[in-house]
Amino acid sequence: MRSHVAARPTPSFPLSTHRSTREKAQLCAGDAPRELTVSSAQPIAASSKKRSLPWCHATPLAVAAALLLWPLVGTAQAPHALTAAEQHQVDTLVSQMSLEQKLAYIGGTGFAARAVPSLKIPALEMSDGPYGTRSNSGFPSTTYAAGIGLAASWDRALASELGAGIGRDARARGVHFMLGPGVNIYRSPRNGRNFEYFGEDPYLSGQIAAGYIQGMQQQGVSATVKHFLGNNSEFLRHDSDTEMDERTAREIYLPAFEAAVKQGHVSAVMDSYNLIDGKHATENPYFNIDILRKDWGFQGVLMSDWDATYDAVGAADAGLDIEMPTGKFMNQANLMPAIKAGTVTQATIDEKVRHLLSTAVSYGWLERDQRDPSIGFLDKQNQAVARKAAQEGAVLLKNEGKLLPLQKQSLKSILVVGPNAYPGVPVGGGSAGVVPFHLVSGLEGISDAVDHNTTVLYDAGLPTMKNLSGHMILMTEAGGGKPGATLETWSNVDLQGAPASSTIVPGIGLEGLSLASLIGNLDSALATIFSSPPKAISHRFTGYYTAASAGKYIVILEDSGEGSGNRVFVDGKQVIDNWKLVRAYQPHISLDLAAGPHKVVVEESQTSILGGHLGFAIVAEDKVVNKRALELAAKADVVVMEAGFQQESESEGGDRTFSLPFGQAELIRELSAANPKLVVAITSGGNVDSSNWIEKVPAVLETWYAGQEGGHALADILFGAVNPSGHLPATFERRAEDNPTFGDYYPEEGTRVVHYKEGIFVGYRGYEKNHVEPLFPFGYGLSYTTFRFANLSVQPAQGAGASASFDITNTGTRQGADVAQLYVTEDHAKVERPAHELKGFERVDLAPGATRHVTIPLDARAFSYYDVAQKRWVIGSKNFTISVGDSVASLPLKAALTLASTNVP
Numbered sequence: 059m060r061s062h063v064a065a066r067p068t069p070s071f072p073l074s075t076h077r078s079t080r081e082k083a084q085l086c087a088g089d090a091p092r093e094l095t096v097s098s099a100q101p102i103a104a105s106s107k108k109r110s111l112p113w114c115h116a117t118p119l120a121v122a123a124a125l126l127l128w129p130l131v132g133t134a135q136a137p138h139a140l141t142a143a144e145q146h147q148v149d150t151l152v153s154q155m156s157l158e159q160k161l162a163y164i165g166g167t168g169f170a171a172r173a174v175p176s177l178k179i180p181a182l183e184m185s186d187g188p189y190g191t192r193s194n195s196g197f198p199s200t201t202y203a204a205g206i207g208l209a210a211s212w213d214r215a216l217a218s219e220l221g222a223g224i225g226r227d228a229r230a231r232g233v234h235f236m237l238g239p240g241v242n243i244y245r246s247p248r249n250g251r252n253f254e255y256f257g258e259d260p261y262l263s264g265q266i267a268a269g270y271i272q273g274m275q276q277q278g279v280s281a282t283v284k285h286f287l288g289n290n291s292e293f294l295r296h297d298s299d300t301e302m303d304e305r306t307a308r309e310i311y312l313p314a315f316e317a318a319v320k321q322g323h324v325s326a327v328m329d330s331y332n333l334i335d336g337k338h339a340t341e342n343p344y345f346n347i348d349i350l351r352k353d354w355g356f357q358g359v360l361m362s363d364w365d366a367t368y369d370a371v372g373a374a375d376a377g378l379d380i381e382m383p384t385g386k387f388m389n390q391a392n393l394m395p396a397i398k399a400g401t402v403t404q405a406t407i408d409e410k411v412r413h414l415l416s417t418a419v420s421y422g423w424l425e426r427d428q429r430d431p432s433i434g435f436l437d438k439q440n441q442a443v444a445r446k447a448a449q450e451g452a453v454l455l456k457n458e459g460k461l462l463p464l465q466k467q468s469l470k471s472i473l474v475v476g477p478n479a480y481p482g483v484p485v486g487g488g489s490a491g492v493v494p495f496h497l498v499s500g501l502e503g504i505s506d507a508v509d510h511n512t513t514v515l516y517d518a519g520l521p522t523m524k525n526l527s528g529h530m531i532l533m534t535e536a537g538g539g540k541p542g543a544t545l546e547t548w549s550n551v552d553l554q555g556a557p558a559s560s561t562i563v564p565g566i567g568l569e570g571l572s573l574a575s576l577i578g579n580l581d582s583a584l585a586t587i588f589s590s591p592p593k594a595i596s597h598r599f600t601g602y603y604t605a606a607s608a609g610k611y612i613v614i615l616e617d618s619g620e621g622s623g624n625r626v627f628v629d630g631k632q633v634i635d636n637w638k639l640v641r642a643y644q645p646h647i648s649l650d651l652a653a654g655p656h657k658v659v660v661e662e663s664q665t666s667i668l669g670g671h672l673g674f675a676i677v678a679e680d681k682v683v684n685k686r687a688l689e690l691a692a693k694a695d696v697v698v699m700e701a702g703f704q705q706e707s708e709s710e711g712g713d714r715t716f717s718l719p720f721g722q723a724e725l726i727r728e729l730s731a732a733n734p735k736l737v738v739a740i741t742s743g744g745n746v747d748s749s750n751w752i753e754k755v756p757a758v759l760e761t762w763y764a765g766q767e768g769g770h771a772l773a774d775i776l777f778g779a780v781n782p783s784g785h786l787p788a789t790f791e792r793r794a795e796d797n798p799t800f801g802d803y804y805p806e807e808g809t810r811v812v813h814y815k816e817g818i819f820v821g822y823r824g825y826e827k828n829h830v831e832p833l834f835p836f837g838y839g840l841s842y843t844t845f846r847f848a849n850l851s852v853q854p855a856q857g858a859g860a861s862a863s864f865d866i867t868n869t870g871t872r873q874g875a876d877v878a879q880l881y882v883t884e885d886h887a888k889v890e891r892p893a894h895e896l897k898g899f900e901r902v903d904l905a906p907g908a909t910r911h912v913t914i915p916l917d918a919r920a921f922s923y924y925d926v927a928q929k930r931w932v933i934g935s936k937n938f939t940i941s942v943g944d945s946v947a948s949l950p951l952k953a954a955l956t957l958a959s960t961n962v963p
């Protein structure tokens with residue numbers, strides 16, 4: 059998005075001496091068991107084998123002697139609780155740093171924690187993920203299926219494999235901290251970053267996050283769980299103020315972070331941009347200190363999101379360890395006087411440095427080069443992980459008449475069509491936008507999978523935005539004037555006063571520095587127009603569009619989001635409003651226009667005048683679809699349409715439309731009329747409006763952002779080489795209004811406060827409470843085979859725990875995996891509780907006819923709610939119902955449970 063890539067410095071990868079990555083972690087007897095990195099083939103296996111080191115119970119002298127030998131001793135790849143010797147090493151380093159050095163150390167240098175050469179502390183490199191080792195220079199890396207797809211696999215082991223894959227890629231590049239995973243909860247399909255996260259359920263999110271983190275950290279790379287906390291939308295992300303009650307925070311928004319810390323043992327956490335209950339996340343001691351450090355025992359590094367620090371003392375005292383990307387606030391100039399004045403203590407600064415150095419020592423980063431030359435830069439084994447993740451995440455939503463799997467032998471021709479069919483869209487936009495080495499689109503995947511008897515036809519189906527706006531004819535006057543539009547420019551953000559310039563331009567749009575091309579060289583033009591280049595700028599385009607005939611027209615705007623606002627007026631009426639909130643990167647609406655000229659005004663404001671992009675188009679609804687696509691569809695044996703979002707329409711920094719991008723619903727409808735054998739595959743971070751086409755389409759597959767291998771995975775599923783097994787990690791509503799957050803997603807009128815009024819009733823919890831039946835329920839997903847659940851038995855365990863076991867059988871004729879889901883219901887709750895809460899799951903792969911006996915243990919937390927008055931987890935009564943099945947709306951097994959106790963330890 060605008061300047062997101064350009065503004066980021068390229069991380070430098072240190073080239074220094076290397077020690078083997080296969081060195082083993084060493085433990086003091088009595089230390090807590092820790093995971094050992096032995097082989098990337100066993101990413102999840104933890105070993106508790108221990109070997110005592112001489113200094114574990116040694117005297118200070120022995121410790122000092124051991125320290126001398128330190129560089130010769132093998133170091134851990136995965137993090138571990140520090141030994142006494144390591145603790146001593148950290149203390150020594152902290153004591154050797156001057157206060158000035160420490161204050162410099164707690165501000166980053168772009169994408170790194172700075173080096174302290176005098177103490178042999180290397181720079182600690184950071185890289186965005188979370189689904190590939192993103193390089194800010196655009197250098198490629200393996201690009202995996204994005205978070206929502208990973209969550210749709212419900213496969214903890216896969217999450218660990220994928221984390222390990224990214225960890226290996228990071229080691230090949232010398233990266234210490236990967237900036238992921240993101241675990242913000244999916245409240246609404248509108249959040250532009252849902253694709254990075256793990257869906258609407260706190261338990262599922264936490265389980266996937268823990269697997270991912272363990273896999274990654276075993277490679278000697280720290281994960282960074284983000285964005286802590288309340289960052290569940292992208293509009294106004296620096297300024298929106300999330301207001302949620304304590305119970306909601308504890309039960310819905312915190313548990314995935316909690317699992318990342320307690321179960322995944324994550325070594326870094328990233329604070330978000332937004333405010334929570336009136337305080338910026340980076341200045342919020344309640345979450346950063348009381349919950350993260352004290353309640354959960356987090357020992358690692360708390361970093362800010364990039365430019366998410368707004369006050370030096372506020373952040374320093376609220377537990378932030380390092381300000382990223384630089385110490386704009388937490389620096390010497392601001393903190394030295396604060397220390398002198400006693401508003402920040404030296405001990406507070408020491409603690410931050412200690413968190414950074416302890417993390418570095420616990421991974422052995424001070425002893426070994428993080429770049430591991432034994433790992434290939436383009437690691438082939440990761441390609442297989444990427445493909446597996448794309449396969450397992452895809453959710454088959456509809457398969458009427460068993461259209462899928464397609465029988466290759468009987469197909470003479472397949473039409474592959476749609477804006478996402480070629481090139482593929484591996485990932486959404488923003489900081490998660492990794493560049494793959496190679497990208498397999500659906501067109502390529504399907505072409506690779508068929509033999510010479512089948513012809514694969516292709517058409518994009520729709521024009522591009524550029525195409526449309528290039529062909530749109532505007533006039534400066536109604537029914538006359540000159541061709542083009544009038545562009546007025548202001549040196550302020552809100553079109554105040556007389557415009558600084560007015561000129562006639564060919565159409566409505568700005569491409570990067572196209573302002574410069576419109577008015578000459580940017581610097582000199584701006585210097586001429588304004589005495590000094592402005593920090594903010596606003597534009598108004600005015601032109602007349604002539605509708606050839608009366609009918610429905612699509613009006614589309616495309617803008618690059620954060621830092622800009624835009625709005626559209628047609629015949630004096632505002633039809634698109636993105637002025638204060640970026641409601642969508644690519645809003646589009648349908649308008650009835652009479653034949654003849656219509657006045658069109660597009661206004662845009664930017665707080666950053668360099669870079670950026672603005673596109674605008676109007677097109678008749680019945681002219682938007684490429685006619686050739688329909689002709690081909692009529693002739694083909696089957697049509698596969700790849701619909702969905704792209705980096706321009708679903709991205710960090712802004713939200714997205716619920717409807718598919720412009721023209722796609724029309725294309726689906728027209729294709730289905732041309733050929734009823736239509737499969738629609740959707741690329742998106744969450745649900746889309748399918749109300750005006752779903753009935754007409756027999757087969758629908760949600761593929762999410764499937765990474766570099768998306769095209770192969772799509773073909774694998776279409777032709778039955780892989781049986782779809784993904785299940786929805788978010789409820790798919792019929793209508794946008796059905797979503798429980800519909801009325802409170804945006805800030806309250808005239809404020810920046812986003813009040814999470816639905817409380818704990820997010821996602822399926824809310825649909826069930828509101829008695830609204832979704833289109834596809836949480837946990838739902840079809841398979842080419844069938845499954846049966848039977849023999850549920852639930853036993854109370856000691857204390858407030860229980861154990862549930864049941865059988866699952868593949869009753870069909872194909873190998874396939876189902877996701878067994880266990881939900882808990884309190885029978886006669888005195889405190890309002892959800893009808894169902896997911897508390898256990900298991901992805902089970904079965905041969906035809908095979909049965910697996912599954913046992914799911916449940917601890918006290920599975921039955922608890924958070925009691926705000928008592929400030930603790932509480933179990934209300936002993937009686938619960940346990941339900942098991944393969945979606946929240948399909949729970950064939952139910953059993954009563956009486957707990958032995960209601961004591962929550």
Ligand code: BGC
Binds near residue numbers: 186237284363489
């Ligand atoms: C994003 C983070 C990202 C950081 C560094 C921010 O804009 O919110 O998720 O890790 O940039 O690129």
